[in-house]
Amino acid sequence: MDDFWKPLEITPDGSAATPEGLMERLRGLNLGDLLVREKALVFRGFGVTPETLDPVMDLLLPNRLAYVHGNSPRTKVGGNVYTSTEYPPEYTISMHNELSYSATWPSRLLFYCEKAAATGGATPVVDGVRWLESLDDEVREAFAKGVRYTQNLHAGRGLGKSWQETFETEDRDEVAGFLDRIGADWQWRPDGGVRISQIRPATTRHPVTGTEVWFNQADQWHPASLGDEAAAMLAELMPPEELPQSVTFPDGAPIPGEYVIQVRDRGLDNAVDVDWRNGDLLLIDNVLVGHGRRPFTGSRRILVAMSD
Template structure:
């Protein structure tokens, strides 16, 4: 089922068509919807039609509806009902409301590579909603990429190397150290609650003098529960030192052994993933992505399995909020 709106996809970003074929996020405006009342329109559209359209289009951009920080909550209540906490998340962000977070606080001069939220975890949100409160002075687009196309873009030898899955390692400090603490990661200081979460996640863990060490075995791909599409679905490139760039990677190697890094990744058998594989995954992901160029007030809804997302570098102030749901 398709929503009764027009696709004004050129605003999805420069050269979008040349970088990802004909696909672009599906844009919905007051003119196309026939009303400036986004909440009312979502209510009339209904949750089922919205879900069907999201699966069909993979991403929906709501633009020019005048969404403000004071009116975003009822919009998110329709787009991502029963919002999830960011438990076991590895990105630096701040909780600003009821399971509403800053999208990331990673330094603005760096690119955040393509990824599906919490793809390294036992469970992940099925959809994400982003709200642009303040657009950057320049840059700061959110690139999105069809995970099926990303998988197909990789050399056969790379896909085959990851066929048995991935081993993720986290070393979470107790309040002082590199990366996030285990308290921030799990949004609690209750060790029993953390252990219960990890037990349900089928993860291995151990407490030590520095904090908590977590090891997880996960697949490198998954299939969408409705379409059946197989997608590249992991964060090997973000957890691997080669994904940090030569300078940052060298500094980490000077200080710590790889298995002591705040986060690290290997093949499922514990063998090292070649830097060249990570560089290919990173490069082809970003090269194939379509940029969603933000305007203040924009809302972006994405299917977190079908689409990976990231962030381009930016200048000036930028504030984008995110909420997630498994509905």
Template sequence: MDEHGRWQPYVITPERAGCPPTADGLAGHLREVDVAALLTVHGALVFRGFGVEPGTLDPVMDLLLPNRLAYVHGNTPRTKVGDNVYTSTEYPAKYTISMHNELSYAAHWPSRLLFYCQIAAATGGATPVLDARLWLELLDPEIREAFAGGVCYQQNLHDGMGLGKSWQQTFETEDRAEVEGFLAGTGATWKWTSDGLRISQVRPATTRHPVTGVEVWFNQTDQWHPAGLEDDVARVMMQVMTPDELPQSVTFADGAPIPEEYVRQIRDRGLDAAVDIDWRVGDLMVIDNILVAHGRRPYTGDRRILVAMSD
């Protein structure tokens, strides 16, 4: 919390930690603290001033992420750059990425995310973070009631030629049986088509934190619904394709369409309430993926933020 009682990430510096301003100093500090407890209290931790470089990142990451996960069933364009380490996104720099909890549309999601700033943008490029409890509270009662029954996500993943990600990229495999084995444990329905894979899955719109029990907004409706996107390509797709043909779409759980004004309120109130993390080279941030949503502001110049996740 800041001096006005508003939620803020907890910033840890060498001075606050009482350790040398080095990656080794940070690693030593992390061995002495309960990161899980800190995340439950604060939701997000920013480590600043420790001079972490790509060559010293792995030992620190291992302490912050006990079990690094692959980005399986992820819908964001990323490049894998290490052992379950990815670029944060390759979405064009001129667009905002709205608030979301990672993989909240899926049956399984990471409990913890880590971001590392290798290259800071020339201008912009902040990562906004948001208390997901507050996001739920900010929505009109009409919207909270409408979403009480959950939502249905649909993906059309092509076979190598088409819009969006292929099923091979999404599941990091060329083996259809491996994909089916993964989906069999998710409650999703799916079918192979002439040009790829169609997946449909009903998920709740909110969830509760396993430790605190607090209820949070936890879905990606505004990112899966065309009305929530500012991308010019998305607008064109809306004009030439039906909802069933789009790379991804979302309805209420019963198949009823979600009003565009609901989608815009969800997107805008989340972005407006978020706290921007303006990156400095070497910064790390860890977030509790249930308590805290994240996004991205537009930017200019080069920007390279790496991301990893754990259960």
């Protein structure tokens, strides 16, 4: 495996340094093959603005998807275009593949930098093969049977996201149909919320290359990733099974905190930072590459969209 993997950077390089120049370049590429080979692509220097973003997105993401069943806080700003995860700027967002806890996930993610942070704010990306191979044998073996994710989505008041936000609907039948289609165990709660449980694999194979990659969000769903103080505070408030989201091994056995900390830290340690400039775009293969966020200062606005 290439020890120096990083996203391929595509610049005007003779073509017009305009959104139209970028679209012309894109029409001349076999984008699907290029993305599988390079895993992530950065488009820089084409002067893409919010007003010129849509036609560029149409070429990069032929079928934009809604962020249905997403667990992170975002704001919808256009036709299946969202703000990136709205966590406080001082926090690192650890590496993950979008919707890897669900039965279906997007194959591509596109990030657009409308406004770069004053300092920091890079989007780190990690090769999923390297991430898997970086883990101790003990950890890989422990996760071999997969993980069980549990969500408690309230009906409008409570910790975390509501089911209405999560599924972008007020229709309980629509939610029930979605959960049945993905094979989840679920039930409506007396307070109007819904409890969802799914067993998912810890790794997956890329549909084109067959490459096995680390592909789960156990570290983000585990209280150990919050730090000892925050985890202890949550434990006082409610038992693990009542948290907005939690994770165990498939049989319900707890996942040791040190395992998820190793997963989190080695993902970040093996990541390559994509530093943003206004107008940049980053396209990633969501199976081959995990992504996250470095802390930042000042205002930062990164938009994200996804496709199958």
